[in-house]
Amino acid sequence: MRTSIATVCLSGTLEEKMRAAASAGFDGIEVFEPDLVVSPSSPEQLRELAAELGLSLDMYQPFRDGVEVAPETFPDSLRRLRAKCELMNRLGTTVLLVCSNVATGVLDDDQAIAEQLRTAGDVADEYGIDLAYEALAWGAHVNDWRHAHRIVELADHPRVGTCLDSFHIFSRGDTVAGVEKCDPDKIFFVQLADAPLLQQDVLSWSRHHRVFPGEGDFDLVDLLGRLHECGYAGPVSLEIFNDSFRQADVYRTAVDGLRSLRWLEDQTADAVRDAGGEPEREPLVLTDLPAPQTPDDWDFVELRTRELGRVTRLLHQLGFSLAGHHRSKDSVQAWTQGPVRIVVSEDPGATVQPTRLAALGFQVADPDLAAYRAERLLARAVDRAQQPDETVLHGVLAPDGTELFFGPHGNHGVPPWLGEFGADQDDAASGALITGVDHVNLAQPWQHYDEAVLFLTSLLNLHPTSSQEVAGPSGLVRSQVMRSEGNTVRIPLNVAPMAAEQGAFTGAAYPEHVALACSDVVAVARRARRRGLAFLPVPRNYYEDLVARFDLDPEFVAELESHGLLYDRDEHGEFLHFYTATLGEVFVEVVERRGGYEGFGAPNAPVRLAAQYREFGG
Ligand SMILES: O=C(O)c1ccc(O)c(O)c1
Numbered sequence: 001m002r003t004s005i006a007t008v009c010l011s012g013t014l015e016e017k018m019r020a021a022a023s024a025g026f027d028g029i030e031v032f033e034p035d036l037v038v039s040p041s042s043p044e045q046l047r048e049l050a051a052e053l054g055l056s057l058d059m060y061q062p063f064r065d066g067v068e069v070a071p072e073t074f075p076d077s078l079r080r081l082r083a084k085c086e087l088m089n090r091l092g093t094t095v096l097l098v099c100s101n102v103a104t105g106v107l108d109d110d111q112a113i114a115e116q117l118r119t120a121g122d123v124a125d126e127y128g129i130d131l132a133y134e135a136l137a138w139g140a141h142v143n144d145w146r147h148a149h150r151i152v153e154l155a156d157h158p159r160v161g162t163c164l165d166s167f168h169i170f171s172r173g174d175t176v177a178g179v180e181k182c183d184p185d186k187i188f189f190v191q192l193a194d195a196p197l198l199q200q201d202v203l204s205w206s207r208h209h210r211v212f213p214g215e216g217d218f219d220l221v222d223l224l225g226r227l228h229e230c231g232y233a234g235p236v237s238l239e240i241f242n243d244s245f246r247q248a249d250v251y252r253t254a255v256d257g258l259r260s261l262r263w264l265e266d267q268t269a270d271a272v273r274d275a276g277g278e279p280e281r282e283p284l285v286l287t288d289l290p291a292p293q294t295p296d297d298w299d300f301v302e303l304r305t306r307e308l309g310r311v312t313r314l315l316h317q318l319g320f321s322l323a324g325h326h327r328s329k330d331s332v333q334a335w336t337q338g339p340v341r342i343v344v345s346e347d348p349g350a351t352v353q354p355t356r357l358a359a360l361g362f363q364v365a366d367p368d369l370a371a372y373r374a375e376r377l378l379a380r381a382v383d384r385a386q387q388p389d390e391t392v393l394h395g396v397l398a399p400d401g402t403e404l405f406f407g408p409h410g411n412h413g414v415p416p417w418l419g420e421f422g423a424d425q426d427d428a429a430s431g432a433l434i435t436g437v438d439h440v441n442l443a444q445p446w447q448h449y450d451e452a453v454l455f456l457t458s459l460l461n462l463h464p465t466s467s468q469e470v471a472g473p474s475g476l477v478r479s480q481v482m483r484s485e486g487n488t489v490r491i492p493l494n495v496a497p498m499a500a501e502q503g504a505f506t507g508a509a510y511p512e513h514v515a516l517a518c519s520d521v522v523a524v525a526r527r528a529r530r531r532g533l534a535f536l537p538v539p540r541n542y543y544e545d546l547v548a549r550f551d552l553d554p555e556f557v558a559e560l561e562s563h564g565l566l567y568d569r570d571e572h573g574e575f576l577h578f579y580t581a582t583l584g585e586v587f588v589e590v591v592e593r594r595g596g597y598e599g600f601g602a603p604n605a606p607v608r609l610a611a612q613y614r615e616f617g618g
């Protein structure tokens with residue numbers, strides 16, 4: 001599959017956008033006219049730069065309000081068209097995107113529109129240029145792809161074809177049924193954009209909220225599968241108008257974009273095969289990736305700290321014991337309790353945060369395959385020193401800087417690397433109150449949020465659930481849970497409010513947390529209090545509200561209060577939990593799920609955010 005990206009997706013100058021697209025590995029780009037108009041490079045220089053970078057210039061766009069116009073203004077459209085064709089000849093681009101008319105359109109007769117397109121096709125033919133007609137969702141008369149395609153068929157000109165853009169199709173609630181039956185020679189270009197489902201006017205939705213495939217709610221696999229079936233031969237191009245992308249690092253966005261296409265291609269190849277088709281069929285060969293290695297369990301959580309004493313005291317208070325020091329890295333310790341392993345690495349030079357969540361380890365069926373898939377999805381590998389006889393753990397860097405490691409299944413759940421800490425593995429299971437890692441919450445800078453969702457979806461096969469918003473003193477915190485099929489690995493992603501990033505939150509900008517599961521949270525809390533744990537304080541008002549909200553026995557609520565526990569309930573069961581005070585950038589939560597409670601205590605998150613805000617002196 002030939003991949004392309006519209007320059008409107010990326011930040012910076014046209015030249016920077018081109019370099020980033022090439023460096024990520026795209027085959028080509030769509031040149032967005034406003035990027036060219038403001039560039040000091042001549043079309044010839046841009047053509048040369050593209051050749052140097054190995055990029056094809058797949059399309060020039062947009063040509064606005066050129067057709068569907070009053071007969072007396074059509075000659076002016078043709079004058080503009082000639083100017084653009086001349087420019088495109090200098091650039092070396094052969095496809096021009098012609099948008100359906102949004103402003104000046106007065107023709108509402110398909111035959112008359114087809115005639116204008118045919119005349120435009122004759123002009124374009126003089127320059128060897130193809131016109132790809134695109135129905136904008138807010139087009140005055142032509143706003144759905146079937147209509148645009150019908151007019152293209154009526155025009156019946158070899159230089160006139162259709163441009164399909166997934167956003168304009170799905171945003172109108174339309175489907176792509178029938179794409180598979182189109183004449184592939186009449187589909188000149190394909191643009192892909194995903195988007196979250198929003199209740200908003202379609203123009204603002206399109207201009208601000210498009211995202212890369214896999215980051216929104218549209219069924220792009222369906223579209224790509226049908227294009228494959230129809231025999232479409234051209235590039236598949238990303239066209240994303242997005243406010244964050246316009247500000248983000250251009251290289252990073254380009255990599256995120258290509259990752260989205262590789263993932264979509266893989267998903268579509270699987271879907272085509274499941275339907276009994278052949279993904280390798282020319283011309284749109286759908287290359288698939290090695291099968292995703294869904295994490296079957298947590299392997300470890302790693303905390304990096306310059307305050308070793310504070311971290312190990314916290315672990316002891318929560319019931320962990322030291323399994324040992326790593327045999328070749330003395331600054332690294334393993335702490336265990338039941339099936340939970342926490343690696344603590346001392347980093348005396350840590351400057352930004354004294355303690356942070358540095359890495360997450362997952363147990364997968366085939367770690368080598370997981371690493372290979374990650375590489376194909378353009379993830380950056382983590383380089384860690386290790387001795388020849390030590391377990392190889394493949395790691396990749398997540399968008400927020402957390403390192404993710406793929407480890408093998410353990411022997412009776414105990415991973416081979418634990419032996420390098422001299423741990424007596426039989427100790428681990430006896431008398432542990434903690435029974436597992438319930439979830440790990442990662443905080444995302446707002447501009448990397450969508451990238452993080454796609455990263456965890458494509459690399460770890462985690463699935464996003466619908467997002468929620470939680471009110472905190474410095475803003476609304478968006479939260480979305482990424483979970484594995486079997487629900488063993490759950491990673492809620494939080495977007496820190498802007499105020500946090502700007503330092504209004506004087507402590508941790510993005511506190512993250514590890515939530516430990518247990519079957520008796522009162523016992524864990526009691527032991528922790530005896531050992532001197534600093535709990536995150538919960539105000540009296542909260543408990544009074546609990547009684548009112550849930551009609552709970554005041555004695556039960558008094559018991560919750562005496563242990564510093566919070567409470568929630570859903571139709572499946574109950575949730576009791578507590579939070580520790582924050583160390584650097586991390587805190588720990590201990591949770592007990594009674595019955596089949598499915599949530600994460602979201603109604604209690606504002607209590608936590610407010611307490612943490614006070615903890616850091618607001
Ligand atoms: O928002 C627009 O104007 C616009 C322009 C060109 C496109 O291909 C498109 O999908 C939207």
Ligand SMILES: [Mg+2]
Binds near residue numbers: 134191
């Ligand atoms: Mg488009």
